[in-house]
Amino acid sequence: MSLLEIKNLHAEVEGKKILNGLTLTIEKGQVAAIMGPNGSGKSTLAYVLAGKPGYEVTEGEVLLDGENILDMGADERAAKGVFLAFQYPVEVPGVATMTFLRTALNAQRKTRSEGELSTPEFMKLVRETAGQLGIGQDMLRRAVNVGFSGGEKKRNEIMQMAILQPRLAVLDETDSGLDIDALKIVADGVNRLRSPERSMIVITHYQRLLNYIVPDVVHVLAKGRVVKSGGKELALALEAEGYAQYVGEAA
Amino acid sequence: MADVTPIKTPAEQALANAYTGARDRLPGKGAVAALREDAFRAFEARGLPHRRVEEWKYTDLRTLMRDLYPLAAPPDAAAKARTKEAGNVLAGVGCRRLVFVAGVFVPELSDLAAEAGVSIGSMAEALAKGDALVAAHVGKTFATDDVAVALNTALMGDGAVIRIASGTQVARPIHLIFAAGSDRPSAIFMRSLIVVEKGARVTIVDDHDSGGSQENAALELVVGDEAEVDYVKLTRTNALHVASLMATVGARARFNSFAFTRDGKLVRNQNFIRFAGEHTESGIRGVSLLRGDDHVDTTLLIDHAKGHCVSREQFRTVLDDESHGVFQGKIVVEPHAQKTDAKMMTRSLLLTDRAEADNKPELEIFADDVVCGHGATAGALDPGLKFYLMSRGISEPEAEALLIQAFIGETVEEIAHEGIRTAVMNAAIEWLGRREW
Numbered sequence: 261m262s263l264l265e266i267k268n269l270h271a272e273v274e275g276k277k278i279l280n281g282l283t284l285t286i287e288k289g290q291v292a293a294i295m296g297p298n299g300s301g302k303s304t305l306a307y308v309l310a311g312k313p314g315y316e317v318t319e320g321e322v323l324l325d326g327e328n329i330l331d332m333g334a335d336e337r338a339a340k341g342v343f344l345a346f347q348y349p350v351e352v353p354g355v356a357t358m359t360f361l362r363t364a365l366n367a368q369r370k371t372r373s374e375g376e377l378s379t380p381e382f383m384k385l386v387r388e389t390a391g392q393l394g395i396g397q398d399m400l401r402r403a404v405n406v407g408f409s410g411g412e413k414k415r416n417e418i419m420q421m422a423i424l425q426p427r428l429a430v431l432d433e434t435d436s437g438l439d440i441d442a443l444k445i446v447a448d449g450v451n452r453l454r455s456p457e458r459s460m461i462v463i464t465h466y467q468r469l470l471n472y473i474v475p476d477v478v479h480v481l482a483k484g485r486v487v488k489s490g491g492k493e494l495a496l497a498l499e500a501e502g503y504a505q506y507v508g509e510a511a
Numbered sequence: 512m513a514d515v516t517p518i519k520t521p522a523e524q525a526l527a528n529a530y531t532g533a534r535d536r537l538p539g540k541g542a543v544a545a546l547r548e549d550a551f552r553a554f555e556a557r558g559l560p561h562r563r564v565e566e567w568k569y570t571d572l573r574t575l576m577r578d579l580y581p582l583a584a585p586p587d588a589a590a591k592a593r594t595k596e597a598g599n600v601l602a603g604v605g606c607r608r609l610v611f612v613a614g615v616f617v618p619e620l621s622d623l624a625a626e627a628g629v630s631i632g633s634m635a636e637a638l639a640k641g642d643a644l645v646a647a648h649v650g651k652t653f654a655t656d657d658v659a660v661a662l663n664t665a666l667m668g669d670g671a672v673i674r675i676a677s678g679t680q681v682a683r684p685i686h687l688i689f690a691a692g693s694d695r696p697s698a699i700f701m702r703s704l705i706v707v708e709k710g711a712r713v714t715i716v717d718d719h720d721s722g723g724s725q726e727n728a729a730l731e732l733v734v735g736d737e738a739e740v741d742y743v744k745l746t747r748t749n750a751l752h753v754a755s756l757m758a759t760v761g762a763r764a765r766f767n768s769f770a771f772t773r774d775g776k777l778v779r780n781q782n783f784i785r786f787a788g789e790h791t792e793s794g795i796r797g798v799s800l801l802r803g804d805d806h807v808d809t810t811l812l813i814d815h816a817k818g819h820c821v822s823r824e825q826f827r828t829v830l831d832d833e834s835h836g837v838f839q840g841k842i843v844v845e846p847h848a849q850k851t852d853a854k855m856m857t858r859s860l861l862l863t864d865r866a867e868a869d870n871k872p873e874l875e876i877f878a879d880d881v882v883c884g885h886g887a888t889a890g891a892l893d894p895g896l897k898f899y900l901m902s903r904g905i906s907e908p909e910a911e912a913l914l915i916q917a918f919i920g921e922t923v924e925e926i927a928h929e930g931i932r933t934a935v936m937n938a939a940i941e942w943l944g945r946r947e948w
């Protein structure tokens with residue numbers, strides 16, 4: 261069965277129509293790349309999936325495992341396994357990273373009727389995951405994302421994903437702002453999480469990321485809908501030709 | 512303008528009756544009685560403060576105080592038994608507990624273990640016997656014509672008298688626990704005096720849970736040269752709580768105060784603080800948590816009378832439902848108080864659009880070589896931060912609680928004593944846990 265089915269999705273923000281009949285299916289275990297010009301609605305799609313307030317769905321549905329998630333709050337969707345790695349992760353002054361991770365993990369486990377993790381178990385999980393992503397103890401001691409560099413924030417997003425183990429991860433331009441070494445570290449982190457049970461939507465502008473995270477399928481988004489789908493070679497074609505043909509054609 | 516004699520409100524009439532009825536029973540004769548008489552006349556002349564009295568603009572006591580409850584009777588065994596929970600906020604912190612029930616010192620509930628350099632007594636006794644320390648300081652710590660202070664002086668009953676002798680380092684915080692005790696609404700007038708002599712060091716917690724009583728508490732605090740005083744005030748009330756701190760701080764001293772108020776139905780915390788010596792450092796801070804129709808008013812009069820002092824005034828208020836927060840902060844820098852460095856910052860977090868935060872900062876600067884400033888912000892929780900937390904599975908109540916804790920945390924962090932700091936944060940978390948969804 262498909263993990264995610266998006267059918268004829270229309271959404272607007274502050275009265276502005278951004279998604280225009282977007283239809284997209286993500287299979288279980290699939291890694292789907294989404295590419296498209298600036299302003300085509302990629303981040304909007306990501307926010308609509310994650311349940312950001314202010315994004316109003318006027319038509320269509322989004323089914324996760326056949327269940328409509330559009331009426332659920334962001335926290336409920338997270339507990340169902342939806343995870344968004346933000347294009348611009350926010351700084352949360354005064355909230356310690358460890359408190360944040362622990363509260364999030366336990367809240368999700370509680371909603372799924374799983375027991376809370378003990379402190380040693382939790383510490384071990386965080387230490388190991390942070391280590392794999394080159395995140396030091398000093399960063400873990402700080403408030404969430406506060407004073408982190410752009411690249412550090414992106415790595416922190418992937419660390420959260422690795423700790424929370426979502427079933428559907430949406431990575432919104434996780435590669436932007438990463439240097440070449442960090443890109444490899446992050447891609448390794450993402451690849452470690454690939455599994456037949458977990459699907460990913462990887463939003464990117466650059467073919468380069470897809471050399472490291474090889475997608476099963478590539479979708480092109482323009483003017484709020486999917487205008488072309490293909491294999492990983494589609495990303496190469498886009499790199500060569502740009503989006504001109506898609507931008508012109510969409511209504 | 513015509514000379515108008517205002518008609519007394521029922522509460523004003525009741526206050527006058529209470530004083531004339533109790534005058535002969537109140538502790539202290541001679542100079543003390545004269546002090547009471549003067550204060551009473553000041554009240555008679557002006558009545559309860561109202562919105563046209565600038566300092567009370569947002570807390571119109573004449574309107575808010577409908578009536579005066581009967582003066583509290585001395586606590587009986589039942590009243591004392593009712594206060595078992597009092598002061599529990601600091602359970603486990605290891606303080607010296609001094610317990611007052613219905614405004615009266617209760618030695619048998621207090622820890623009076625002897626400690627070198629520390630003397631503790633009852634204000635009522637000190638007033639009655641004409642104690643020298645009380646004679647030297649009561650009514651003299653900060654000259655003010657404030658009517659709430661005048662009423663306190665006229666009707667003051669009991670309270671604490673504490674002297675920390677020169678050079679004494681008091682390790683255990685002193686926890687003054689003021690509990691209502693009474694099961695009937697009553698009016699309580701308490702006066703305390705704390706004198707911390709040169710080079711002495713102490714932490715004082717002034718903990719008021721006035722229940723359904725009307726409480727008027729005043730504390731005169733003398734911080735000697737080179738003394739170090741941490742003062743923490745905890746306030747909660749279901750009725751009315753008016754507290755006046757009058758402090759004079761000597762040279763090269765360190766004075767930090769922190770006021771934590773939650774469940775404050777109608778609270779006025781006024782602070783009159785004078786820096787009377789040079790090179791003193793001070794932090795005047797506080798956190799108030801309001802919900803329902805709580806009304807909490809924090810009013811500061813910070814007088815930099817001498818130069819080279821640093822003061823930081825920092826207040827955070829969280830307002831839920833249709834609560835009303837007031838912050839009035841006035842910093843005066845007197846002529847010749849050069850090199851004063853005073854910065855005041857107040858921030859309000861409005862959890863609903865029905866809550867109201869009034870802010871009135873004022874600087875009156877009469878010296879030219881100073882660094883002074885103030886700032887104020889008021890706003891809602893950041894929806895972007897809230898979404899970020901919720902997108903990780905954190906529920907809305909929990910996400911808001913984390914962000915509110917972060918908002919007040921920066922100020923609570925400034926409490927020097929770790930146990931008290933943790934206890935205050937826990938009390939805030941407990942308050943947050945009672946939010947309704």
Ligand SMILES: Nc1ncnc2c1ncn2[C@@H]1O[C@H](COP(=O)(O)OP(=O)(O)OP(=O)(O)O)[C@@H](O)[C@H]1O
Nearest residue numbers: 273274276278296297298299300301302303304305
């Ligand atoms: N809050 C908002 N109010 C009004 N317009 C918005 C809002 N958020 C997004 N938009 C508009 O919606 C369109 C799609 O934005 P979105 O961020 O989804 O694009 P994107 O495909 O992620 O672009 P990029 O590649 O630059 O990240 C843009 O035209 C943007 O200006």
Ligand SMILES: [Mg+2]
Nearest residue numbers: 302303304347
């Ligand atoms: Mg985007």
